Amino acid sequence: MRLLLADDHDLVRDTLVAYVESTGDIDVDAVADFDQAFERIKTGDAYDLVLLDYKMPKMNGLEGLHRILDLENAPRVALISGDATREVAEAALEAGAAGFVPKTLAAQSLINAIRFMAMGEQYAPIDFMTAPDTPPAHPLVDKLTQRELQVLEGLTKGQSNKEIARGLDLAEPTIKLHVKTLYRKIDVNNRTQAALVAREAGLF
Amino acid sequence: MRLLLADDHDLVRDTLVAYVESTGDIDVDAVADFDQAFERIKTGDAYDLVLLDYKMPKMNGLEGLHRILDLENAPRVALISGDATREVAEAALEAGAAGFVPKTLAAQSLINAIRFMAMGEQYAPIDFMTAPDTPPAHPLVDKLTQRELQVLEGLTKGQSNKEIARGLDLAEPTIKLHVKTLYRKIDVNNRTQAALVAREAGLF
DNA sequence: TACCCGCCCATCCGATTGGATAGGTCTGGC
DNA sequence: GCCAGACCTATCCAATCGGATGGGCGGGTA
Numbered sequence: 062m063r064l065l066l067a068d069d070h071d072l073v074r075d076t077l078v079a080y081v082e083s084t085g086d087i088d089v090d091a092v093a094d095f096d097q098a099f100e101r102i103k104t105g106d107a108y109d110l111v112l113l114d115y116k117m118p119k120m121n122g123l124e125g126l127h128r129i130l131d132l133e134n135a136p137r138v139a140l141i142s143g144d145a146t147r148e149v150a151e152a153a154l155e156a157g158a159a160g161f162v163p164k165t166l167a168a169q170s171l172i173n174a175i176r177f178m179a180m181g182e183q184y185a186p187i188d189f190m191t192a193p194d195t196p197p198a199h200p201l202v203d204k205l206t207q208r209e210l211q212v213l214e215g216l217t218k219g220q221s222n223k224e225i226a227r228g229l230d231l232a233e234p235t236i237k238l239h240v241k242t243l244y245r246k247i248d249v250n251n252r253t254q255a256a257l258v259a260r261e262a263g264l265f
Numbered sequence: 266m267r268l269l270l271a272d273d274h275d276l277v278r279d280t281l282v283a284y285v286e287s288t289g290d291i292d293v294d295a296v297a298d299f300d301q302a303f304e305r306i307k308t309g310d311a312y313d314l315v316l317l318d319y320k321m322p323k324m325n326g327l328e329g330l331h332r333i334l335d336l337e338n339a340p341r342v343a344l345i346s347g348d349a350t351r352e353v354a355e356a357a358l359e360a361g362a363a364g365f366v367p368k369t370l371a372a373q374s375l376i377n378a379i380r381f382m383a384m385g386e387q388y389a390p391i392d393f394m395t396a397p398d399t400p401p402a403h404p405l406v407d408k409l410t411q412r413e414l415q416v417l418e419g420l421t422k423g424q425s426n427k428e429i430a431r432g433l434d435l436a437e438p439t440i441k442l443h444v445k446t447l448y449r450k451i452d453v454n455n456r457t458q459a460a461l462v463a464r465e466a467g468l469f
Numbered sequence: 470t471a472c473c474c475g476c477c478c479a480t481c482c483g484a485t486t487g488g489a490t491a492g493g494t495c496t497g498g499c
Numbered sequence: 500g501c502c503a504g505a506c507c508t509a510t511c512c513a514a515t516c517g518g519a520t521g522g523g524c525g526g527g528t529a
Contacts, residue, residue: 070347075372076280079287143274143347168279206505219458221485235507241488251487251515253457254423260464410475425515439477445518455485455517470529477524486515493508499501 065108066091067098069117095119108136109179115142160184212239217256269312270295271302273321299323312340313383319346364388416443421460421469
């Protein structure tokens with residue numbers, strides 16, 4: 062069985078390779094960034110499974126995953142990550158990933174997961190997937206409408222109402238309205254607080 | 266030689282342990298969070314070296330490091346991290362850490378580093394430590410006077426000039442003055458941008 | 470001593486903001 | 500059809516902000 066592992070942390074990669082190969086029947090190729098992985102997949106022999114680190118050079122979030130899955134003879138691809146959210150995992154599985162492997166997984170479980178995924182199954186650790194919907198996704202955020210979010214994004218850039226209006230091709234009074242209603246929803250009194258709350262919530 | 270490894274990523278920990286132990290003369294104990302590590306150090310046999318993941322439960326940044334170094338028979342302690350900044354590494358070494366190991370290090374280099382540190386030397390990868398001063402170390406901040414920093418702190422709380430004035434027991438015009446000069450120094454046009462820059466710089 | 474700099478206060482002005490109120494369109498659900 | 504809600508625009512007003520100018524005080528330095 063042939064496995065391709067792409068992770069930019071040499072230490073993680075090296076030890077992972079050593080561990081996986083020690084199980085006997087798994088051959089591992091390892092590369093340090095997405096471009097190398099992409100090249101190997103296109104030109105090299107077929108892999109039974111590809112493990113991509115979610116955060117590594119050239120990966121661009123889920124874009125790398127999509128690029129591989131769009132190939133003609135796309136191999137089975139799974140993501141591996143130390144800190145990705147459940148949302149990312151879900152999106153990846155949705156997009157057709159063979160699985161999602163958090164780095165908090167026990168090493169032996171990884172071996173099992175690899176075999177499982179190579180057999181054509183989709184894998185994701187149950188406890189990880191059933192985790193709370195992430196910190197209520199920031200209760201504030203999903204209370205805002207599309208427009209209000211766009212306006213809030215402008216605020217987090219320190220833009221004036223006028224600038225935001227230009228950017229969204231709207232009249233300034235409209236922006237003022239959105240700004241005001243937005244303040245009420247997230248319970249702040251001025252744009253600076255709004256911007257900070259948005260940043261705090263990890264938005265933008 | 267005895268090594269204690271603390272990392273909350275099971276996968277990383279397991280494979281690391283397997284790799285290090287495969288070198289023959291290093292015994293590795295592994296735990297998943299700071300508290301367990303602390304306990305082992307206090308009660309168990311002496312370790313030649315302790316490797317702490319910078320980001321793991323109960324670690325609290327460098328606080329965990331300090332707590333161990335403050336012990337009576339403190340062992341040699343090194344940090345290991347996937348994404349810590351050079352500043353953190355410097356602070357750790359300054360505080361008396363035996364070394365700093367980025368996870369981008371090659372596995373064999375880690376073995377060498379471990380032996381090196383266990384021998385009493387301080388280790389840090391040169392390329393990592395000579396990396397660009399991070400975003401210019403925040404050139405802005407130390408250009409500001411004491412007062413301006415206090416005012417900036419008010420801005421990061423979304424306070425109005427009047428509120429800041431009350432807080433510092435000054436007249437409002439004075440605050441406006443500080444605000445204005447502060448804008449020039451950090452090159453922004455309004456309070457929201459100033460607050461965001463300050464947050465970005467890790468202030469307050 | 471003269472000078473710079475941090476620090477404080479004041480006044481004046483135009484622009485922006487925060488807030489209220491009022492009106493309009495359009496879409497989707499009851 | 501009716502209603503609610505998202506969305507757009509407008510006008511009016513008080514408060515705040517951003518900026519400029521001018522003046523004063525004390526400490527450190529040339």
